[in-house]
Each structure stands twice: as structure tokens, then as C-alpha cells.
Amino acid sequence: MSQAADGSRDLTLTGVTKEYADFTAVKSLDLTVPQGEFFALLGPSGCGKTTTLRMVAGLDTPTTGSITLGDLDITYAKPYQRPVNTVFQNYALFPHLTIFENVAFGLRRKGVKNVAQPVEAMLELVELTSQARKKPTQLSGGQQQRVALARALINQPEVLLLDEPLGALDLKLRRAMQTELKRIQSEVGLTFVHVTHDQEEAMGMADTIAVMNAGVIEQMGSPVELYDNPRTAFVANFLGRSSLMAATVKEVTSEYVKANMHGTVVSIPIERAHVREGSAWVGIRPEKVLIAAAGTPIDAPGNHIEGGIVTDVNYVGVSTEYLVRMPWGQEIGAFAQNTGHQDILPVGSQVDLSWRPEFAFLLDSDEDPNAGKEEQA
Numbered sequence: 001m002s003q004a005a006d007g008s009r010d011l012t013l014t015g016v017t018k019e020y021a022d023f024t025a026v027k028s029l030d031l032t033v034p035q036g037e038f039f040a041l042l043g044p045s046g047c048g049k050t051t052t053l054r055m056v057a058g059l060d061t062p063t064t065g066s067i068t069l070g071d072l073d074i075t076y077a078k079p080y081q082r083p084v085n086t087v088f089q090n091y092a093l094f095p096h097l098t099i100f101e102n103v104a105f106g107l108r109r110k111g112v113k114n115v116a117q118p119v120e121a122m123l124e125l126v127e128l129t130s131q132a133r134k135k136p137t138q139l140s141g142g143q144q145q146r147v148a149l150a151r152a153l154i155n156q157p158e159v160l161l162l163d164e165p166l167g168a169l170d171l172k173l174r175r176a177m178q179t180e181l182k183r184i185q186s187e188v189g190l191t192f193v194h195v196t197h198d199q200e201e202a203m204g205m206a207d208t209i210a211v212m213n214a215g216v217i218e219q220m221g222s223p224v225e226l227y228d229n230p231r232t233a234f235v236a237n238f239l240g241r242s243s244l245m246a247a248t249v250k251e252v253t254s255e256y257v258k259a260n261m262h263g264t265v266v267s268i269p270i271e272r273a274h275v276r277e278g279s280a281w282v283g284i285r286p287e288k289v290l291i292a293a294a295g296t297p298i299d300a301p302g303n304h305i306e307g308g309i310v311t312d313v314n315y316v317g318v319s320t321e322y323l324v325r326m327p328w329g330q331e332i333g334a335f336a337q338n339t340g341h342q343d344i345l346p347v348g349s350q351v352d353l354s355w356r357p358e359f360a361f362l363l364d365s366d367e368d369p370n371a372g373k374e375e376q377a
């Protein structure tokens with residue numbers, strides 16, 4: 001198979017659109033997944049994740065656009081002609097075959113004579129050596145999922161597609177399998193494209209996340225980049241939580257954009273300010289907001305706002321989650337770590353809030369401040 005000039009086998013989607021009779025599921029998608037990366041497509045139900053994956057797998061054909069692997073154009077290649085395998089949520093194991101034979105299936109179909117060694121190596125990788133003689137129904141959900149993974153990996157695909165592979169597992173097993181999947185991916189070094197609507201799952205596993213909404217990619221980057229520097233309200237709300245407060249840009253310096261937020265001037269680092277003039281939304285995440293009884297000093301030089309009243313207190317053990325009504329009527333979240341240094345502030349307390357300027361971000365006022373809230377998993 002041919003390789004790109006630099007030898008890389010990146011997966012690239014260029015201008016990929018998928019139209020159904022009266023509906024466009026994926027809109028002019030441009031996407032590059034570097035070889036060997038753990039890539040997550042994250043978004044709410046119906047945003048076009050599965051459609052995108054099916055086009056990479058060859059189960060659907062793009063209406064326009066192209067899909068390449070290195071310099072190999074696979075846009076119209078049959079599923080079995082592309083070095084791509086898929087693991088689905090419903091593992092689709094063969095119930096009448098043993099675990100060993102399920103894993104051996106792809107090799108036997110290719111006419112490989114000696115399957116024992118590769119199958120055993122694969123079972124070892126997914127830690128199921130002791131289960132080889134059992135049938136799928138004798139395994140737990142997580143074990144069955146690992147069989148599905150081994151069965152796909154033994155074909156030595158260049159790209160492994162995972163469509164909500166942990167969706168059928170309970171939360172605890174899901175978290176355990178996430179660690180497992182990440183380990184296996186780094187051991188085999190394949191490109192993984194993982195589709196999920198679970199933001200914690202994507203954040204915990206992926207090198208790069210593409211956040212999809214209504215057929216387009218809203219933003220793409222490392223989990224930290226997306227979380228700390230969201231460019232749209234959808235990303236700010238869908239990935240974690242954010243408070244978005246109306247403001248007007250007053251001044252732009254080399255380091256900060258300063259905005260007047262209901263009478264208080266706050267600073268936003270220039271690299272997180274996605275608007276430089278006019279009206280805007282100042283964004284801050286609740287765990288970045290420090291809270292203290294009115295008039296007491298807050299240990300954070302920065303954006304300081306006064307006149308809040310606590311309207312809700314949710315004690316969750318490691319932290320206390322406050323809702324604070326600001327003088328302009330909006331409720332802002334503030335999560336305080338329960339380090340033992342601060343008493344819990346009851347509902348009705350008068351409080352001041354503060355956050356370091358470097359944690360704030362600034363979005364265009366055209367953004368819908370509620371985008372992504374309802375869709376959050």
C-alpha cells in the first residue's frame with residue numbers, strides 16, 4: 001500500500017458531507033487524525049458521529065468529499081478493502097464459538113494456517129488467556145467487550161473505529177474499561193477513533209477530541225485546550241459547566257482584554273478572548289470561582305465581584321457546590337474544595353466571588369449562552 005511522502009498514515013477527511021433525502025447529517029467536515037493517535041468524536045445524540053464513523057468504515061458513502069489514509073484514497077473502497085476495523089456497542093460475538101475461535105475468526109477467513117500463536121498473543125493483550133475455552137455468554141460485559149476488541153485487533157487494521165464501545169456497561173465497569181482501552185491503544189500504537197457522547201470518557205482517554213454538534217465540528221483540540229479555552233458556548237457548556245456573563249469590551253492590551261461586566265471591569269487573557277470589541281460573554285468555570293463571606297479577603301488576585309447571595313448549597317463530600325445570585329440577577333456556580341479551611345456558607349449568605357484572570361474566557365455575544373446545556377450527558 002502506498003504511503004504519504006513523509007511516510008505518515010494519517011486519516012484525513014476533506015469536505016465530507018452526508019446528505020439523506022431531506023436531512024444533512026454531516027456538513028463539510030475537515031478532519032485529520034494523526035497516525036497512532038487516540039482520537040475521540042464527542043457530541044450529543046444525532047450530531048453525526050456515527051454517520052462519520054460509518055463513512056470511514058465504508059458502511060456509508062459520502063455525498064461529497066474525500067477520505068484518505070496516508071495518500072491512499074479510500075472514499076469509495078469497500079469495507080473489506082480498507083485497513084479499518086470497527087468495534088460496536090453490541091459486541092456481535094459469535095455465540096456458538098469459543099472465545100479463542102471468536103478471536104481467530106478473521107485469520108481463519110483469510111486462510112491463515114497457524115492461528116494459535118497470534119490468537120494467544122491477542123488474548124494476552126486483552127487479559128483473557130484464562131477464558132479462551134469459554135463461550136461468550138459465560139463472560140461478563142467487560143470481558144465480552146475485550147473479546148470484540150481482540151477480534152478486531154487481530155486483523156491488524158491501521159485504524160480501529162470504536163462506536164460507543166462501552167455504552168452497554170455499567171458506570172464502574174465503564175471507567176475500568178476506559179483505562180484498559182487506553183493501555184491497549186498505547187501498547188499496540190494504532191490509530192483509534194472513538195465515538196462517544198460521554199464527555200468524561202472522551203476527556204479521560206483521548207489525545208485529541210473533536211466536539212461535534214449538528215453535523216459540524218465546533219472545536220477540536222486536546223482535552224485541556226477544549227476545557228480551558230472553549231471557543232463556543234456549546235463547547236463551554238457541553239464539556240463541563242460554565243457561567244457566561246454579559247459584558248462589553250472596554251480595552252484591549254497586549255496581554256488582556258478588559259470588559260465591563262455589570263459595572264465591574266474584569267480581565268481575560270488575550271489568547272482566550274474570542275472577541276475583541278462590542279458585546280461579549282465572559283465565561284468562567286465553577287471550580288475556578290472562589291467564594292467568601294462578604295468583606296473577607298479572598299486568596300486570589302484578580303477578577304473580584306461583590307454583592308452575591310448564596311441561593312443553593314450542594315454538599316458533595318469532596319467539595320461544596322454553591323449557586324450565587326449576583327446583583328444583576330444571574331446565578332453563578334462556585335465550587336469550593338472541602339479542605340477544612342472554610343466553613344460552609346449557608347443559603348442567604350452575602351458573599352464575594354473572585355477568580356484569577358487567566359481562567360476566564362470571552363465569547364462572541366452572538367453565541368447562545370444555553371447552547372449545549374440540555375444535550376449534556
Ligand SMILES: Nc1ncnc2c1ncn2[C@@H]1O[C@H](COP(=O)(O)OP(=O)(O)OP(=O)(O)O)[C@@H](O)[C@H]1O
Nearest residue numbers: 020021023025044045046047048049050051052197
Ligand atoms: N439513513 C438515514 N436517513 C435519514 N436520516 C438519517 C439516516 N441515518 C442517520 N440519519 C440522521 O442523521 C443524524 C445523525 O445521525 P448519527 O447516527 O450520525 O448521530 P450520532 O451522533 O451518532 O447519534 P447517536 O449518539 O444517537 O448514535 C440524525 O439526526 C439521524 O436521524
